[in-house]
Amino acid sequence: MAYCWEHRLSRSNPRVLNTLERAGGFASAQEIYRLMQREGESIGLTTVYRSLQSLASEKIVDILRRDDGEAIFRLCGGAHHHHLVCKGCGDTVEIEGGEVEKWAKVIAEEYGFRDVGHTAEIFGLCEKC
Amino acid sequence: MAYCWEHRLSRSNPRVLNTLERAGGFASAQEIYRLMQREGESIGLTTVYRSLQSLASEKIVDILRRDDGEAIFRLCGGAHHHHLVCKGCGDTVEIEGGEVEKWAKVIAEEYGFRDVGHTAEIFGLCEKC
């Protein structure tokens, strides 16, 4: 008689997901780990990585890449936004990208791509720098 | 009297660029290095990386990312453009980003940023994949 292990609960997944939410829905594994540490949560870095992988395979989070190659995880369905980054001081503003969304959609259709995502970022010098 | 070292020639840059061309204009640093090794060229991995960085800062090549985060270098037509990349086979289409340019300009003005640039990339699965 076969056991059914379908309903195993992971203690970590919900905590990692919750932390990602509180981080603005946009963070790297290392950042999530450090955040949880700082808040006194007991979890291992390995588990953070595994939780994020599992959340990604369930399509609950998206995986993007920073310019330096570090993976950043983004809540799917959560407010999707872009960044305006100052090259001088590193200050970052979250911005809306309505026109970019439209642009990406149109282009993707034009070339017959499916399962489409995009990245867009603006960088320059802020008033202070 | 100040010397003028402007015209120093790197032996490596042209060789790396040439190898990237022969590799189909789309390869990682490690791949370029291995290719040059196999062909008996004498060059160090460090130098391959440095040449690619320098070619990138001269806008002769573009830097993209594989899904696993590895950097891939791509010969660039020169004009400013964006990319539509297939997550499956890596096929890349250069696309126009007129709306993105406008969007970036408007946002930058709104927040008082100057000396502004941007990146934008669309990724998904092409018809074949």
Next chain:
DNA sequence: AGCATAAATGAAAATGATTTTCATTTTCAT
């Protein structure tokens, strides 16, 4: 030619994110 100087080179070590290993702990149908 010969010298001085700064850039270019590359081997080895360092870095840093991510994955793997493996021993231990937890979960849950029975």
Next chain:
DNA sequence: ATGAAAATGAAAATCATTTTCATTTATGCT
């Protein structure tokens, strides 16, 4: 309460990329 399978996490392994530093090379000057 039991036991099989999954989850966990510390430490080690991986792997791309960067840094260090000693050596070589290119170039301008005399």
